[in-house]
Amino acid sequence: MADPTTENLGVHPSEAEGVAREPLVLNNRSLGWVTDRICGIVENRQPALWWVLFVPSVALFGCLLFTLVYLVSTGVGVWGNNQPVAWGWAIVNFVFWIGIGHAGTLISAILFLTRQKWRTSVNRASEAMTLFAVMCAGIFPGFHVGRFWMVWFLAPVPNANAIWQNFKSPLLWDVFAVSTYFTVSVIFWYIGLIPDLATLRDRAKGKLAKGLYGFFALGWRGANRHWRHYEMGYLLLAALSTPLVLSVHSVVSFDFATSVVPGWHTTIFPPYFVAGAIFGGFAMVLTLMLPVRKIYGLEDLFTMKHVDFMTKIILLTGTIVGYAYIMELFIAYYGANKYEADAFHIRILSGPYKYYYYCMFACNVIIPQFFWFKKCRQNLWIVFIIVNFVNAGMWFERFVIIPTSVARDFLPGQWGIYNASWVEKLMFLGTFGMFMMLFLLFIRFLPVIAISEVKGVLPDSDPHHPEWEALRKKRRAANKNA
C-alpha cells in the first residue's frame, strides 16, 4: 500500500497486495477518528461556502412558496398547460424528482442485500436526498389536481359524495406507491439514524442539542440485545424496500403506459423508467457528494473507489436507457402501428420538440460513455461535469416522453403546442431551492455519513482472526499516539 502509516506497521492480510482490495476507509483510521470527523461537521461552525449556498437556496424556496400562493389564489390558468397538453412541466418535474429518489433506496437497500459494503459511506446522504427529492416531487401532482384543498379526495376515506376512489386507475396506484415509498424511506432512514443520534447525544455540549438528539435517539444504549433485533429490522427493511423501489417507478410509468396515447402506450416503460431513475439518481448523489467530500474533508471515507463504482453504475444504467431509446424507435418502425411510427417521427424528426430529443440523447447516452475510461472516472471535475449533463438529460427525457406525446395526438385537429409559463419555471427552480435548503440543513444537523456502519467495516472492528490481532493492536497504539 502506498500509505506510509500502513507500511511502517505491516500490511493487514485483507489489504495485502495481490489479494488486495483497496480498503473501504483509507489511512488506517480509528473508530474515534470516524466519530470525530463526522460529528465534527455538525459540531463545528459551517464553512462560509455553506452560507453562500444556503442563502440563495432559501431565497429560491421563497420563490416556490410565492408561486404556490399565486397559483392557488389566482387559479390554474397561470400555468401554461391546457388542452391538449394537460400534463406539462408539473408532471415532468414530478417524474424527474421522484426518479432522483431512487438512487438513495438502491444504495441503502439493494446494495445492502447484495453485501456491497462500500455503500456505508454514501447511504445516509443518499437516503436523505431520496426524502427531499420525494418531497419536491409530491408538490407537483398535489397542486396539479387543480384544487389543492380537495387533495384529500385522493385518500381512501368516506366523503360526502359517497363515491370511493377508482382503484383500477394507475393514478390512484401512484398515490399509494409514492406515499408508501416516502413513508418507508423515512422509517428506513430514521432507524439507521438512531445509533448515530446517540453518538451526537453523548458528545453534545449544549443542553438543547443534548435534549433534542437524546429525544430522537430514544435512549439508545448500543446494547447487543438491541443490536441483534436492530440488525434484523434493518435487513427486513432493506428486503422490503428493494421490491418497493422497483415498483414505484414502474407504477409511475403505468400512468403513461396504460393509456392509449401513441408514444406512451408501450410495454418497455417500467424497466426503462426504473433504469432511468437509478441513472439520474446516482448522478444527483455524485453532484451532492463530490462537493461535500471536498469541503468537509471526507476523502478517507468517500474514496475514489466509491466514485469509480458509482460512475460505473451510471455507465451501466445509462447504457440500458440508451438501449431503451433505440428499442422504442425500433418497435415504432417494426411494430407496423402507424400512429406509433408517426409519434416517433414527430418526436425526433418533424415535431416542435425535436431539439429536446437531441439534448436528451446526447446527455444520457453519448456523454456518459466517457466513463468507459478510467481517466475520466478518476478526474473529479470530469465526473462532476458529466453527472450534471445526466441531471439535465433526465429532465429532457421526461419532457420528451410527456408533452411531446400528447401535443400530437391521433387527430390533427387536437394538435397543440405547449410552452411553460413563468410560474411553472419559477416553481421548478423553487423546488431546487427547497431541495438544496433541506440538504444543507441535513448536513448542518445530522451525521452525513452513517457513523456506526462505517465503524463496522474498519479492519479494527473485526473480532475474529486472532492472527491479525497483534497487527490491529499495533495500529491502535499508533493511532493513540498520533
Added chain:
Amino acid sequence: MSDSTTSSKELFGYVAEFESAADLYHAAEKVRDAGFKKWDVHTPYPVHGIDHAMGLGKSWLSAVVLAGGVAGSFTALFLQFFTQVSLYPTVVQNKPTNLFTIPAFFPVTFELTILFAAFSTLFGLLVFIQLPRWNHPLFESELFKKFSDDGFILVIESRDPRFKRDKTKSFLEEIGAGEIEAVVV
C-alpha cells in the same frame, strides 16, 4: 467510586471497558460460560458473531413483520373489494368489477403490504428492544458513554443471581477488563 455508596443508593452493576472488539468477544464467551443472565455488551457498531458469543439466538422480529405484511395484504384486498365490488361498483371504461379485477387491484395490495410490514418493523423493533427509554441507570456512568464512540463495554447487572459485589469485579478483571466502574443509583 464503588466504595462510596451510601445506604440509600443501590449498586446497579459493573461497567467494564475492553480494549478491542476481539477482547470483548472473548470476554463475552467467558461471561456466558460463567452462567450470567442479566448482562450485556455495548458497542459502537454491531460486532460480528457476538450474538453467538453471548449465547443469543435468532431475532424473531421477522415473524412480526410477516404478520404485518399479511395484514397489509388483507387490508388492501378488503378495502378494494368492499368499496369497488360490494359497496358501489365503479364501472370505468367497461372494466369489470368482480373477482377478475384482481390484476388491477394488485399494485395497491402490494404497496399496502410493504407499508404495513415496514410499520411493523419499526414498532416491533421498539417493542422488542423496549425503547424509547430516555432514563437509564447506565447513563449515570461516564465510562459507559464511550460505547457510542470507540469503547467496548460489558455490563453485568447486580440483579443477576450470580452477581457478587467483590467476586464479580475480580471476575471481570480476570477476563481482561481494563477500567471497571460501579454504577450506583
